[in-house]
Amino acid sequence: METYLDNSATTRVSDTVAALIHRMMTEEYGNPSSLHRKGFLAEQRMTAAREQIAAVLGVRREEIAFTSCGSEANNLAVLGAVRANRRTGSKVVTTAVEHDSLLAAAAQLEKEGFQVVRVAPRSDGSLDPQEVAAQVDENTVLVSVMHVNSETGAINDLRTIARLAKRNNPKVLVHGDCVQSFGRLPIAPESWKLDLVTMSGHKIHGPKGVAALYHRKGVRVQPLYYGSAQEYGFHPGTENVPGICGFGLAAEEIWAGQKKNMALYTELRQLLLEKCREIPGVCINSPLDGAPYITNLSVPGVRSEVMIHYLEQLGIYVSSGSACSKGARSHVLTAMALPLERVDSAVRVSLCRDNTPEDIEYFCVCLAKGAREIARVRS
Structure with a gap:
């Protein structure tokens, strides 16, 4: 998938x-x-x-x-x-x-x-x-x-x-x-x-x-x-x-599909936030009144690139921030004065009109699994 x-x-x-x-x-x-x-x-x-x-x-x-x-x-x-x-x-x-x-x-x-x-x-x-x-x-x-x-x-x-x-x-x-x-x-x-x-x-x-x-x-x-x-x-x-x-x-x-798309983004983001609340330690870095098609989150203790490659093995593609930064520490999250542990573990989920609730469900299941397995390996 x-x-x-x-x-x-x-x-x-x-x-x-x-x-x-x-x-x-x-x-x-x-x-x-x-x-x-x-x-x-x-x-x-x-x-x-x-x-x-x-x-x-x-x-x-x-x-x-x-x-x-x-x-x-x-x-x-x-x-x-x-x-x-x-x-x-x-x-x-x-x-x-x-x-x-x-x-x-x-x-x-x-x-x-x-x-x-x-x-x-x-x-x-x-x-x-x-x-x-x-x-x-x-x-x-x-x-x-x-x-x-x-x-x-x-x-x-x-x-x-x-x-x-x-x-x-x-x-x-x-x-x-x-x-x-x-x-x-x-x-x-x-x-x-x-x-x-x-x-x-x-x-x-x-x-x-x-x-x-x-x-x-x-x-x-x-x-x-x-x-x-x-x-x-x-x-x-x-x-x-x-x-x-x-x-x-x-x-x-x-x-032409702007209103329909925004309704979808809003629905998917709400589902994402609900599922993330069930995952221990996950922090949301995005404002609740932000664009619903971009959500930045952190799993403190798991570096961004480790989680990104873990998810990639399961067929999920996300990023740690702007593609032009090529993995460098986020100047945006740093400017927000977030703890470095959250900055270094940030993952960005960004949606389009083709995404579905199933995409969000699968991502959250794999994110929770990754958080557990990577933490177990490190310990």
């Missing part, structure tokens, strides 16, 4: 998306920059995908630029926006619990002379909008905050953060890393006053190697590299048309 519970790392591509990608690679394979009919049809397909993604956010298709991955989109949002708007300020406000790609971009800005403030989370992993906004002054050029934390599922109030930040400095730009929320939770950049939003295809049953950045009309963003004028100059070079089209269809599909 294979039980895949690592959907925050990546999801299985849906059959309809895979079929579309195959058709785009073998039949409608024109270069959208070509002037002939095949090129024109490829461009049409890409425009349709841009519209599908824009529709989920309620924005204009011209405000969607495709990139190769969420990490590139984050770098483009942070490095590109700050460098392009350096005349308006030299301070960046972010948090201590962001994705590695954003934290690395912020560290690069520090090397370039910018001041970076990293706001600590509350004990449940979420952020206090007042504390974030309090760091915004007339010298602040960008505020960047993750919508749903990829390790704990904590939901941050981007709308309030943006409102308060712009009250302190009307010129400040606000970026939301929405890779873990796009298509699953409502996101409204215009009414929330967000200037930049990051999304990724492979988190929503689309392909890997394609993502997007919403950039509000009029916001200046400096490219990370140069070449031709594709994607408004933000991502020069021939577009990944099959991936882009697959991303667009995946976005349309997941948004």
Whole structure:
């Protein structure tokens, strides 16, 4: 029995998306920059995908630029926006619990002379909008905050953060890393006053190697590299048309089932929490009001990698946190000031629309068994 519970790392591509990608690679394979009919049809397909993604956010298709991955989109949002708007300020406000790609971009800005403030989370992993906004002054050029934390599922109030930040400095730009929320939770950049939003295809049953950045009309963003004028100059070079089209269809599909999916996630998470309470020693690290499709838990005394490999032998796939961290100690759980024993034993369970109650039941039975057997071996 294979039980895949690592959907925050990546999801299985849906059959309809895979079929579309195959058709785009073998039949409608024109270069959208070509002037002939095949090129024109490829461009049409890409425009349709841009519209599908824009529709989920309620924005204009011209405000969607495709990139190769969420990490590139984050770098483009942070490095590109700050460098392009350096005349308006030299301070960046972010948090201590962001994705590695954003934290690395912020560290690069520090090397370039910018001041970076990293706001600590509350004990449940979420952020206090007042504390974030309090760091915004007339010298602040960008505020960047993750919508749903990829390790704990904590939901941050981007709308309030943006409102308060712009009250302190009307010129400040606000970026939301929405890779873990796009298509699953409502996101409204215009009414929330967000200037930049990051999304990724492979988190929503689309392909890997394609993502997007919403950039509000009029916001200046400096490219990370140069070449031709594709994607408004933000991502020069021939577009990944099959991936882009697959991303667009995946976005349309997941948004169409959003309410049904959320009801399923809520049901499965409740079952997970109930079963975990029956397992001695298990601690829940995620907030109860977080995104129901991400739950972080610990079995103190059993290191994460030991439990992960134990479960893998039984056909269960989970992770210890962000896939990009490659097993390093979680900076998110550390920033939450959790005891190191819980940090080092953390396991993330992340759901998708294909998961079932049977998946959760099987996981919990095996988790309890693993906790007993590994503890017995160690003693």
